[in-house]
Amino acid sequence: MIKSAIILTCATALAHPNGSAPASVAVPVEAPGPQGALAGTMLRSADGEGPVALIIPGSGPTDRDGNNPMGVKAASYRLLAEGLAAQGVTTVRIDKRGMFGSSSAVPDANAVTISDYVSDIAVWVRAIREQTGASCLWLIGHSEGGLVSLAAAQEIGDVCGLVLVAAPGRPMGEVIKQQLRANPANAPLVASADAAIDQLISGRKVEVSTLPEPLLPLFSPALQDYLISVFALDPAQLAAHADLPILIVQGGKDLQVSVEDANRLKVANPSAVLEIVPDANHVLKEVPGDSMAGNFATYGNPDLPVAEEIVTIIANFVRR
Structure with missing residues (x-):
């Protein structure tokens, strides 16, 4: 097990488009897992100031960049992190226990529950706060990661607020x-x-x-x-009991989670801010037209940027 709270290894600078000084620095990070390290990537803005957020991935074998071996190569979380860093927001994006860089954390990635993921979020929050000096962290949960964020908000402290992106508003069943x-x-x-x-x-x-x-x-x-642990949770009920600032971001062309879900979360917590991005889909890309084939084509295109409006909405909210 990793003894220190968080370990930093070699950094990679991401330059400004005009080739000037680095805009942000990507740093591999680790935090203690149950049996081995949990792994992620921290991306800090050039000055290292501003809010700090933890990006929580969606369901299945989805890695820290937002890709999975089942054909999703959109790199949504990496692109979101880069966009947020350019607007002064530091992020850590993570591999779930038992998967990818966190494969040594548990022997079986399937032998998990939502409570296990919440425990890992608590570890990450403590570790990142120690490293960055942040007084609290924002949780950015995408898809099923939004459900994990809502569950975590009920149990752990030092959370600034929640950003629920394409998050279900109904029970997963x-x-x-x-x-x-x-x-x-x-x-x-x-x-x-x-x-x-x-x-x-x-x-x-x-x-x-x-x-x-x-x-x-x-x-x-x-x-x-x-599945039993997931089906037992109602995201709207969790949102109703989350006494934190909440931003709900939903794409109008999301084929997996609907605007109805976002509205249900908003009704449950009227103080939450709801933003609909009409042309964005589930992997946060803008989709021209209404072709389902065109929508799904964006899932395999890491060169297509995430919707700029989504980045700006999140950055503005957490900077406030």
Whole structure:
């Protein structure tokens, strides 16, 4: 286990576009994990001043840059961090326990619950505050990371506030049911999926031998403890009990999380600030037109910048 709170290794300078002095410095960082190190990247602005934020990744095998081996190469978190650094906001983006640079933290990345992720967020908050001297950290949670952020806000201190980006506003069981129904090809699977989700919501595991084969990856026995922990949470209820500044950022062309979700979070916490970016999608890229194929094409394009409006909205909010 890593003994010190946070370890810095070699830094990489990111230059201004005109080739002048570095605009920000990327530094690999580590914090103590359960059995080995948790790993991430800190990106500080040139003066190292201003607010500090922790970027919490979404579901599945999503790495600190916002990519995953299932075809997502949009680099959304890296690009967001670079945009925020240019506007004076320091960020740390992280690999989840058991994955990528944090692979030594636990032997099985699937053997986790939301509570485990909340524990890791608490460790990161303490470690980053020690390194930066920040009095508190902002939590920027993307997609399922928004749910983790909301859960963390109930349990840990030293949090300035929450930025919920493309975050679900309904229980995840409801979200998955709707996603399955959105594809007509899933019609023969809906009844079985609904029954499995309802059973997991009740806290009971599902016997996978009773499920149609296409549903086996979704309800794998290795994932069911995690699914039970996720399905038990209602993001809107958590938002209602979060006594912190909250910014909700939602793309109008998000195919995975809807404006309805953002509105539900806003209704639950009327003091929250809600910003809709009409042309942004789930990976924070601007999408011209309404083509679903064009929307998904942005998921594989790291050269396409994140929507500038999203960066500015977040930077302005946390700087206030």
